[in-house]
Amino acid sequence: MKKAEEEKMKEKKESSVENEDDIEIIDIKLKAEKNLEEMKIDRSEACG
Amino acid sequence: MLENITIQDKFYYGLPCVWDGEKYILLSARNKRVIRLSKELLVLPSTKARLEDIGFFKNPEQRKNNVARLGLILTTACNLKCKYCYVINDYSPHFMEAEYAIRILKEYSKKNYDELHLSFFGGEPTLNPGALKTSIEYVENHWDKYIFHITTNGTAETSLYDYLISKDFYFTLSMDGTPKINSVQRPYSKKSNGNYLENILGHFVRNDVLFQIRVTVTSLNLGHFPEFIKYCADYGVKYIHFEVVSTNSTNSHLLPSKTDYINVLMKAIEVASKNDIFLINSAYMNLLTPCDHFCRSVAGEKILYTPDKYISLCYKIQSHKTKYTDFIIGKYSSVKDSFEIDRERISKMKNLSVYSYSECKDCFAKSICAGGCPERNITSTGSLGKIDKWICSIKKMLIHDAIIKIYNHSKAGKESAILGNNYYEFKIHEKSRGGENERKERVIC
Numbered sequence: 001m002k003k004a005e006e007e008k009m010k011e012k013k014e015s016s017v018e019n020e021d022d023i024e025i026i027d028i029k030l031k032a033e034k035n036l037e038e039m040k041i042d043r044s045e046a047c048g
Numbered sequence: 049m050l051e052n053i054t055i056q057d058k059f060y061y062g063l064p065c066v067w068d069g070e071k072y073i074l075l076s077a078r079n080k081r082v083i084r085l086s087k088e089l090l091v092l093p094s095t096k097a098r099l100e101d102i103g104f105f106k107n108p109e110q111r112k113n114n115v116a117r118l119g120l121i122l123t124t125a126c127n128l129k130c131k132y133c134y135v136i137n138d139y140s141p142h143f144m145e146a147e148y149a150i151r152i153l154k155e156y157s158k159k160n161y162d163e164l165h166l167s168f169f170g171g172e173p174t175l176n177p178g179a180l181k182t183s184i185e186y187v188e189n190h191w192d193k194y195i196f197h198i199t200t201n202g203t204a205e206t207s208l209y210d211y212l213i214s215k216d217f218y219f220t221l222s223m224d225g226t227p228k229i230n231s232v233q234r235p236y237s238k239k240s241n242g243n244y245l246e247n248i249l250g251h252f253v254r255n256d257v258l259f260q261i262r263v264t265v266t267s268l269n270l271g272h273f274p275e276f277i278k279y280c281a282d283y284g285v286k287y288i289h290f291e292v293v294s295t296n297s298t299n300s301h302l303l304p305s306k307t308d309y310i311n312v313l314m315k316a317i318e319v320a321s322k323n324d325i326f327l328i329n330s331a332y333m334n335l336l337t338p339c340d341h342f343c344r345s346v347a348g349e350k351i352l353y354t355p356d357k358y359i360s361l362c363y364k365i366q367s368h369k370t371k372y373t374d375f376i377i378g379k380y381s382s383v384k385d386s387f388e389i390d391r392e393r394i395s396k397m398k399n400l401s402v403y404s405y406s407e408c409k410d411c412f413a414k415s416i417c418a419g420g421c422p423e424r425n426i427t428s429t430g431s432l433g434k435i436d437k438w439i440c441s442i443k444k445m446l447i448h449d450a451i452i453k454i455y456n457h458s459k460a461g462k463e464s465a466i467l468g469n470n471y472y473e474f475k476i477h478e479k480s481r482g483g484e485n486e487r488k489e490r491v492i493c
Contacts, residue, residue, distance in 0.1 A: 022085060022086055022089060023083060023084075023085045023089060023095070023098070024083065024084040024085065025081055025082075025083050025102075026081060026082050026083070026084075026455065026458045026459050027080065027081055027458065028080045028081060028082060028336070028454055028458045028464075028467075029457065029458045029461060029462060029463045029464070030080060030336070030463060030467060030470060030471075031463055031471050031474070036077075036336050036337045036470055036473075037110055037337055038112065038113060038477075039470075039473040039474055039476070039477040040337055040344075040473060041165065041195070041197075041473045041476050041477070
């Protein structure tokens with residue numbers, strides 16, 4: 001649990017760093033913050 | 049050449065990586081982040097190590113819930129005559145009997161699954177209201193947690209839609225343009241001016257129904273697409289799912305030119321963004337949910353029951369009379385009162401993952417497009433093992449553009465219109481939460 005929290009903190013810290021070494025890291029703006037895989041409903045009608 | 053846009057794009061240790069003209073942009077579904085960096089930095093081992101360190105290459109979270117997913121093709125009959133229709137009605141249309149629908153549903157039990165996702169499809173499924181209502185009642189009486197969905201052309205009586213709304217359905221409303229354009233591409237003898245669509249659109253929006261408009265884009269309606277998005281926005285529509293038509297030798301004139309298609313789409317995305325419309329397309333669906341298979345059915349996670357009592361892996365294969373028999377994976381035996389499943393065929397179809405196509409081997413978009421629709425591939429190339437090159441080059445361009453747009457939008461603190469599918473699925477998921485006990489009574493106006 002502690003390790004997971006540490007990892008989360010580390011990720012969060014990294015995400016706020018921009019332009020370091022000319023690598024720009026940006027969080028994707030998304031309203032649906034849940035597990036996207038869990039929510040996948042139906043993609044079988046995607047044909048033309 | 050439009051194709052040259054994607055020439056420098058790469059598959060970077062499992063992630064899509066696109067060249068925006070100055071730098072590379074990498075998309076990580078696991079991290080829900082984009083990274084922009086120079087060509088020189090991209091090739092450094094220390095860059096990969098750093099990205100690894102922040103979890104950029106981890107696989108996305110996996111699903112934990114066990115969901116029974118099935119589709120009932122209630123009838124092959126339809127009251128429209130779409131110019132691109134794929135349904136085979138060589139003699140007379142088939143209708144699924146209500147008793148047979150129940151027999152199918154009895155194959156699934158809440159003892160084995162956490163949840164049921166049931167879709168109704170056609171033809172036009174509302175032309176078989178008996179089987180539709182019987183199925184709904186059965187599910188309500190036997191399941192605690194479920195989601196209902198229907199794809200309809202909007203021609204049914206409002207009272208039937210109200211009944212479905214009261215059952216908390218979410219809808220796919222097929223509509224290829226404003227009523228005038230729609231009636232050219234999807235003629236309806238009885239209500240040829242297409243005004244029935246305006247009634248149902250207004251009704252859905254007024255009642256806060258969760259729905260998407262499903263547009264099939266052809267050479268006939270392509271030029272009107274941006275204008276149609278504005279029209280939908282004025283009605284209060286939130287989600288538009290568009291796909292380019294799948295053609296064969298008899299209707300290839302309906303396929304727009306690549307340049308026209310891309311140019312109009314770019315304009316359409318702009319109009320959608322300005323009007324708070326989310327666009328849904330197969331090129332965008334898996335940007336944040338990478339996958340090996342194009343659709344759930346071929347992956348073996350969803351099966352479809354045809355009215356002639358066969359089991360199909362594709363909504364377009366609605367009868368055993370298809371020439372693409374690989375998609376038919378079973379049938380009902382009335383003598384044994386059981387479903388006979390062809391496991392070998394299921395396995396063959398399941399093998400149609402992105403790893404099976406040699407053309408996809410080094411493609412930057414492989415985990416997003418997953419080789420494309422197998423039915424479309426066989427229709428276009430004559431083989432399940434080959435990919436449709438027309439749609440392949442289009443999707444590469446769309447995915448390339450989408451990743452750049454996600455970067456630009458996220459940098460500006462905005463949600464991208466092309467991530468609509470994730471938000472739409474989130475809204476559907478909300479509908480099912482808590483199951484029957486938490487369903488609210490609806491007042492329909």
